[in-house]
Amino acid sequence: MRALERKLFRDFFRLWAQGLAIALVLACGVSIFLMSFGMFLALTDTRDAYYERNRFADVFASLRRAPKSLIPEIEAIEGVYAVEARVSGSAILDLPGKVESAVGQLISLPVSGPPALNVPLLRSGRPPDPQAPDEVMVNEPFAEANGYVPGDIFHANLNGSRRPLTITGTALSPEFIYTIGPGDMMPDAEGFGILWMSEPALAAAFDMDGAFNDVTLKLSRDANIEEVIDTLDALLDPYGAQGAYGRDQQVSNAFIDGELRQLQSMAYVLPPVFFGITVFLVNMVIGRIVALERAEIGLMKAIGYSDVEVCLHYLALAGLIAAVGIGAGFALGSWFAHWLAVLYANFFNFPYLIFSVSADAYVIAGGLGAATAAIGAIRAALAAARLPPAVAMAPPAPPNYKQSLFDRLLALARLSQPTIMILRNIVRWPLRAGLTSLGLALAVAVLVASAFFEDALDEMIDAAFYKSNRQDAMLILTDEVRDTALAEVARLPGALQVEGAQYYGAVLRSGHREKRVSVEGRPEAADLVRIVDADGRVIGAPRDGVLLSKRLAGQLEVGPGDPVTIEFLGGRRETHEVPVAGIVTQYLGLAAYMETGTLNRLMRQAPRITVANLTLDPAERDAFHMAVKDIPGLAGTVMLGDTLEAFQDTIEQNITISTIIYVAIAVLITVGVTYNSVRIQLSERARDLASLRILGFTTGEVSYILIGETALLVLFAQPLGWFLGTMLAAAMVAGFESDLYTIPLVLNRDTFTWASCVVLAASAGAALIVGRRLNTLNLIEVMKTRE
Amino acid sequence: MANQTQSPQIVFRTEGVTKVYDTGEVKVFALAGVDLQLYAGELTVLLGPSGSGKSTLLNILGGLDHATEGRVWFKDIELTKMGDRQLTRFRREYVGFIFQFYNLVASLSARENVALVTDIAPNPMTPEQALDIVGLSHRLDHFPAELSGGEQQRVAIARAIAKRPEVLLCDEPTGALDSKTGVQVLEALDRINREFGTTTAVITHAAEIRKMAHRVIRFQDGHINAVEVNETRVAPHEIEW
C-alpha cells in the first residue's frame, strides 16, 4: 500500500467517531431509499408478472341478469380481446365449530376448463367437479385461517337454502391479492372467503341458468378503455348493470396501487432529507480536515504530488465514510425490505413470496450515497487542490475578525467574555450555524411527523368508530327490501336498537367531472350511524339535496348550492339533478348522503333498505349469530367490535415499529450533527480553550464556551423543527390522501414537546461525549503544536 | 557562455526576479530584482534578517511559487515559463525540500513519511536507505509524535533525499532546534552534499552557519547584498551558535 493510502486509512480510523456519525445518517437515507424504491420495484414486478401469467382482466362489470346470448355482442366491442362471463353471488357461511358466521363470495368456474381471465392458481387439491353440485374450491388464506384441507365440509346459505359444501382444493387469484369483505375495514381471512363453484351448480343455486351476472374483459393493447366501458355500459344497461369500471377501481388492485403510491412518495421525500444532512456534515468535516492539514497539503505539493492527487485524497476520505454508510444502508435497507415483505405477506396474497430487492435498486441507492458524499467533499477537496504550495507552507493568517456594529452591540449588552466568544463565532460562520440548526430542526421535524401519524390514526378511529359508526353489527342484504323488514331484524335475538340504511351505486357528475361512488340514504335523525364532521358536529342527512364529503366535492369541483347530476346504477337507472346541500370533512371513503325519504321520493318508490344496523345485547351474541346464519337474502354481516379490534391491533404493531425507527432516525441525525459540530468547535478552538485554562478558567467555564454555541443552535432549531414538522406532516397527509381514506392533520402540543425532548436529550448526550475530552486536553501539547 | 567550461556548471540562474505581494492596502516588495547563480555540487548558505525575502526566493527556485517579474532557469529549463502542472513534475523529479517545521505527516511513521516520496519519484532509494543515511535506522516505525525535534528534521531530510534529488532546498532547517541537535542536522546535510554531490541551498539567520558553505549569499530587503566564496570550510561539529 502506498504511503498516501496509509495516511488515508489512518486519518479515517482516527476520525472514526465523526465518520461513523455521518455514515449512519447516510445509511438512513440509503436504507430508506433502498426499502421504498426496492419494494416499489419488487411489488410492481411481482404484481405485473402475476397479472400477466394469470390473465387479470382490464374491465369489470356486474349486473342483475343477462342471457348468455349477449356474450358475442360483448366480444364484438372494438378493443375487446377476451370476455369471461360468470355467475357470482354471496352467501352467509356457517363454519363448523364457529359461533360467528362468515361471508363467502361465490364465483363460477366454466365447465370446459379454467376460465379465460382471472385464472385461479391451484394451491392444493383439485378444482370442483363440473357435475358435482356441492363442491367448492376456496381461496388459500381462508382455508389456512380456518384450518381447512380438501375434504372438509362447511355449510352455506345459498340464496335461502342451507347446503353443505365440500372443499376440493385451494387457490389464489390475481383478483384477490388484497381480499376484503363487504363493509370490512381490514382483510379478515377467517371471516371472508372466495368460493369457486362449477357454473351449473352456482347457476342453479342463484337462478342463473343460461345467464350471467358478472363479466370481465381483457382489452387489446391499443384499446381505448373509456370507449369500451361506455359501450359495455350501454349494452348491459337493460340488464340491471351496475356500471363497468377499470382496474383503477377494482378493490384489490386499488389497494396495491395505494401502497405503491406510498412507497413512491416515501422514496421521494425522506431520503433527500438524509442526503442533504450528509452533504452538510461531510462538507463540515472534510473542510475542517483540509484546514488542519494545510501544511501537509503544502508538503505533498512541494514533494511533487499533483493537484488532482491531492483532491482525490480528500475525496477518498469522504468516499470511505460513504462506503461505510452505504454498506450499513444496504444491510439496514435489506432488513427493512424484508420486514416490509413480511408485513405485505399479511395483507397481500401472492403465490410467490419472493419480494427480493433487485440489483438495480442497490446500484441506484449506492450511487446516490456516493454522489452525496462526493458533493459534500468536493468544495473542500477542490480548495485543497487549489491551495498554492507556498501559501500552504506558511502559517494561516489569523481569522479576520473585524469591528462591526454587532461588536458594538455586544459591548453594550455587557455580556461575559465567554458569551461574546460564542456569539461572535455564530456571526462569523452564519451559513454553518444556519445549516447546523437546520439539520437539528429536521430531526425534530421527523419526530413531529411520525408522532403526528399516531395521533391522526387515533383521531380517525375515534371519528369512525366512536362518533360515526356506533352500531355493533351491520347486516348487508343481497337486494334492497322494503323498510318493513327492519321490524323482522328487530326481532332477532339480542337486537336492541335497529336502523336502516340504503346504499346505491351511482355516478356523480358536474360538468365534465364524474366520480363513481355509493349514495347513502339514511334517516335524518339517525342515531346509530351518524354523519360527523371533523369538528365533531353531528350533521343530519339532508332533505333538500346531497351532502358530499370534502374530497368528493373537491374532485367534482362543486360547493354548497351547486347542482350535481346523479346517475343511479341500480334500480331504474335514473338520472336526477340535485343541489349540493353541504360538505362534510370525513376521513374514510368518498361519501354522498341523502335523507332516506327524499331519496326514495326521487326514485318514486316506497322506503327501502339495503343495510340494517343494530346494537346488540352482549349476553345474546351467540344466539344472534346462530339466527343470522339462516336468514335468506343476507350478503354479509360485519361485527364492528371485531373490525375495530383487528384494525387497532394491526395499527398498534405498525406504529410501535415505525416509532422506534423514526426515533432512531432522529437520534442519528441529532447525534451526527451535534457531535460533529462540537467536535469541530473543539478542533478549531483547542488553542483558545487551552489558553483560557492556563489563564485560570475552570473546565466548566471552558466547556460552556465549547458547548454553548451548539446549545444555542439546538435551541434555535426547535421552533424551526416544529414548523418543518408541520410542513412534513401536511405533505404526508397530501401524499397519502386517497379515495379510501384521508389522514387528518392532528398536531398537539404533546407532539412538539416530545419531539423536542428527544432531540434535546440526544444532542446533550453527543455534546457531553466531546465535552469529556476537554478534561483530558493536554494543555502543553496543544500550545506547542503549530497550526 | 565562453567561460562555462572552466567554472562549475550553473544549476539555478535568475535574472531580475521580483515578487510583489499585493495585500490590498500596501504592496510588499518581497524580492526587488534578484540575480543569482547556484553551482552544481556546491552548498550555498543564504543569510539575512527575517523578512528579507529568503524564503520567497527559495520557493520560487523550487517551483513552489511564481515570480512577479524576471526569469528563472534550472539548468537549460526556464521555470518562469512553466505552468503549475509542469512545476509539479519538476518538483517531483528534481527537488528535495526541507522546512523549518519539519512538516511530517503526523499519521505516518518515519518510514512511511519517506515512502510518501519514494512512491512517486522516478528513481528513488528505499526509505530504509534514506533513513540510514541520516542515522535513523533504529527509528523506522516511530511516528512523528514519538521523535525528538532533531530526529523529526532528519526524517524530513531523509524524505527530501530519498528521491536522489539534483537540488536540496532547506529553509531554516535548524530554526526550530537547539544548537546541539542543529549540528546533527547540518552534518547530515553536509554528508549528503559530499557523498552525492547534491547541490544544496540552506537558508539561515544564524551567521555562524555560513562557515560550512562553499558560497554565502547575503540578503537585505529583497536584494542580494553580497556574495562570498569560502576558501576553507569548517565542519558542522566545530560550529556553535
Ligand SMILES: Nc1ncnc2c1ncn2[C@@H]1O[C@H](COP(=O)(O)OP(=O)(O)O)[C@@H](O)[C@H]1O
Ligand atoms: N503571502 C504573503 N503575503 C504578503 N506578504 C508576504 C507573504 N509572504 C511573505 N510576505 C512578505 O514578504 C517579505 C519576505 O518574506 P520572506 O521571504 O518570508 O522572508 P524571510 O524568509 O527572509 O524571512 C516579508 O516582508 C513578508 O512579510
Ligand SMILES: [Mg+2]
Ligand atoms: Mg523565511
